[in-house]
Amino acid sequence: SDAKGYRWLTVRLLYLASILQYDLTNYSRAVEFAERSFSLAQETNDVVGQLNALGSLIEYYRFLSYFDKSLAHVQHGLSLLGSTTLDPIQGCRIYGFVARSFAAAGWYEADAAYQQEALQYALNTERPATVSTNLAFLSEIETKLKKFNEALADAKRAFEVVETDAADAAAKDRMAYASLQLGHVYRQSGSCDKAIESYDRAIKLYHEVDYYTQIYQGHKGRLLCYLAQGDDARAEQEMKTAIDLVESYREKIFEDTNRETFFDAEQSVYDL
Numbered sequence: 001s002d003a004k005g006y007r008w009l010t011v012r013l014l015y016l017a018s019i020l021q022y023d024l025t026n027y028s029r030a031v032e033f034a035e036r037s038f039s040l041a042q043e044t045n046d047v048v049g050q051l052n053a054l055g056s057l058i059e060y061y062r063f064l065s066y067f068d069k070s071l072a073h074v075q076h077g078l079s080l081l082g083s084t085t086l087d088p089i090q091g092c093r094i095y096g097f098v099a100r101s102f103a104a105a106g107w108y109e110a111d112a113a114y115q116q117e118a119l120q121y122a123l124n125t126e127r128p129a130t131v132s133t134n135l136a137f138l139s140e141i142e143t144k145l146k147k148f149n150e151a152l153a154d155a156k157r158a159f160e161v162v163e164t165d166a167a168d169a170a171a172k173d174r175m176a177y178a179s180l181q182l183g184h185v186y187r188q189s190g191s192c193d194k195a196i197e198s199y200d201r202a203i204k205l206y207h208e209v210d211y212y213t214q215i216y217q218g219h220k221g222r223l224l225c226y227l228a229q230g231d232d233a234r235a236e237q238e239m240k241t242a243i244d245l246v247e248s249y250r251e252k253i254f255e256d257t258n259r260e261t262f263f264d265a266e267q268s269v270y271d272l
Helices: 005-024 027-043 047-064 066-085 088-104 108-125 129-143 149-163 169-188 192-208 215-229 232-250 256-265 268-272
Strands: none
Touching: 005 047, 027 047, 027 232, 047 066, 047 088, 066 088, 066 129, 066 192, 088 129, 108 129, 129 149, 129 169, 169 192, 169 215, 192 215, 215 232, 232 256
16 A cells, blocks of 8 residues: 555554554554554645544553643644544544543543533444443543443443343453443442452453453452452462553553653552
């Protein structure tokens, strides 16, 4: 595509390649491909291509805890939103990633407003997987705002929306993410037994679909529950698993700044 000068297509192939690298936990490669996609989209004045790449970069840098970089991409993305008509998929994606970036920065009220907008776009897609993902995002925000009843209801709904198609790998992924959010809600509201059940289910489902980007959060949540319960033996094993996962990520983050911000954020596990 690049050799033949198909620049519009190259923008999208680079964008898709970045997502695949992220799913494989190759975070530096994911950032590299997304940055290249964004740069080429800028050169060709491809607004949709820019928004696609920016959405990914917002999320990647949020995951790496490089919040200044994530928020800089948010600012750029928001300036483009009035330049094109978003279809429901694009709308829920960009607004959802902006919401997650705001949450990571601690701006929970702004986060909730953007996620409500993302959910409206998601409902218009009529795609159960997309609706489930955005409900789970909203549950995560409500948990941070300590609105535990609302968070629990939305996380359960996120699971139920895709539960009927449980044999499908994509549906399992969404069920795993909803289970992860249920675990967070139960843990932070003081119900560790129920939280552990939800984390167990999330970890099992993530293993079944070979998707490991989020699995660390399940082990970290379970570790916090075992510590709260005074279950030293299980906490010791879970701590080893969580640290092994963090160290495996270290090998795949090459840039000094990205590596430092990610490990600054996850220092809490070593502190524990």
